Amino acid sequence: MADTLTTDETHRLIASDKVEGTAVYNPQGEKLGTVDNFMLEKRSGKAQYAVMEFGGFLGIGTDRYPIPWDMLTYDTDKGGYVVDLDKDQLEGAPRYSAGNTPEYNDSYGRTVYGYYGLSYPFV
Amino acid sequence: MADTLTTDETHRLIASDKVEGTAVYNPQGEKLGTVDNFMLEKRSGKAQYAVMEFGGFLGIGTDRYPIPWDMLTYDTDKGGYVVDLDKDQLEGAPRYSAGNTPEYNDSYGRTVYGYYGLSYPFV
Numbered sequence: 694m695a696d697t698l699t700t701d702e703t704h705r706l707i708a709s710d711k712v713e714g715t716a717v718y719n720p721q722g723e724k725l726g727t728v729d730n731f732m733l734e735k736r737s738g739k740a741q742y743a744v745m746e747f748g749g750f751l752g753i754g755t756d757r758y759p760i761p762w763d764m765l766t767y768d769t770d771k772g773g774y775v776v777d778l779d780k781d782q783l784e785g786a787p788r789y790s791a792g793n794t795p796e797y798n799d800s801y802g803r804t805v806y807g808y809y810g811l812s813y814p815f816v
Numbered sequence: 817m818a819d820t821l822t823t824d825e826t827h828r829l830i831a832s833d834k835v836e837g838t839a840v841y842n843p844q845g846e847k848l849g850t851v852d853n854f855m856l857e858k859r860s861g862k863a864q865y866a867v868m869e870f871g872g873f874l875g876i877g878t879d880r881y882p883i884p885w886d887m888l889t890y891d892t893d894k895g896g897y898v899v900d901l902d903k904d905q906l907e908g909a910p911r912y913s914a915g916n917t918p919e920y921n922d923s924y925g926r927t928v929y930g931y932y933g934l935s936y937p938f939v
Contacts, residue, residue, distance in 0.1 A: 705938075706855045706864060706920045709832045731861070732829045735890040738863030740856065741829060767858040797829045815828075 704769065716773035717745055717765070728774065729757055732797055742797070742805070743774070751780050756788040759797070759805050827892065839896035840868055840888070851897065852880055855920055865920070865928070866897070874903050879911040882920070882928050 707715075715728045726747040733740045742759040765774040787805050795801055799816050806813040830838075838851045849870035856863045865882040888897040910928050918924055922939050929936040 705857060705859075707858050708867075708917075709854045709856060709863075710836060712856070713833060731832045733832060733835070733861070733863065734828055735830045738854070738856070738885045740832075740861030740863075744831075762861045794831075797826050 716771070717743075718768070718771055718773055718775050719779070720775060720777050722771070724773075725751060725776070725778065729791075731762070732759070745776075747783060751783065753780065753783060756790055757794070758783065758786055758788045761806055761809060761811055764809060764811075839894070840866075841891070841894055841896055841898050842902070843898060843900050845894070847896075848874060848899070848901065852914075854885070855882070864925075868899075870906060874906065876903065876906060879913055880917070881906065881909055881911045884929055884932060884934055887932060887934075 729744045731740045732742040740762045745758045768775045803813045852867045854863045855865040863885045868881045891898045926936045
């Protein structure tokens with residue numbers, strides 16, 4: 694698929710401003726939404742959360758949902774990320790409206806990781 | 817300094833679209849330019865290059881310079897990244913004009929890492 698890739702994306706790398714807007718699918722291949730932006734560690738440069746919008750298919754509006762980055766896998770064929778989430782899971786999930794970003798501190802991190810059944814790997 | 821941070825930045829995390837535009841300083845505290853965007857590994861979410869613009873102080877125009885991410889350190893006091901580069905080093909450095917992004921393949925990666933005296937850590 695290399696010939697279909699633009700220069701801001703290679704097989705291994707992608708530009709930060711291209712991740713913003715990348716489609717997200719469920720494992721069944723249905724488009725769930727897009728990555729709005731992502732939160733990364735300043736020092737290491739490691740992405741910790743994808744901040745997602747779940748529009749369209751799920752019909753759950755424009756709220757932003759922080760998803761631990763490791764829950765996402767990149768699918769080269771689809772040209773987007775895949776995450777195993779459904780509407781029921783998202784109904785109670787941590788979210789916020791655009792422009793009302795919470796402070797991403799450890800307390801919030803534990804809430805997010807805990808919601809998805811993951812242990813919070815920091816502190 | 818927590819009270820001066822906005823919610824898209826905490827002591828540990830920063831939003832991807834806030835990194836884009838973050839100031840970059842030299843170790844002497846002079847502002848060299850800004851981060852234009854950054855290239856990250858799709859799967860791991862790890863930043864590999866900061867793509868920088870060195871304007872103003874150095875007066876070297878608007879070209880984009882890929883810098884291996886690990887050459888940057890984040891300085892909480894300055895609220896920006898610090899990189900030990902001077903005008904002489906940048907004169908021969910790999911660069912491209914806005915809109916002419918090269919393909920970030922392994923060959924290009926070896927060129928960039930090699931220029932800065934680093935071994936290319938992939939492949």
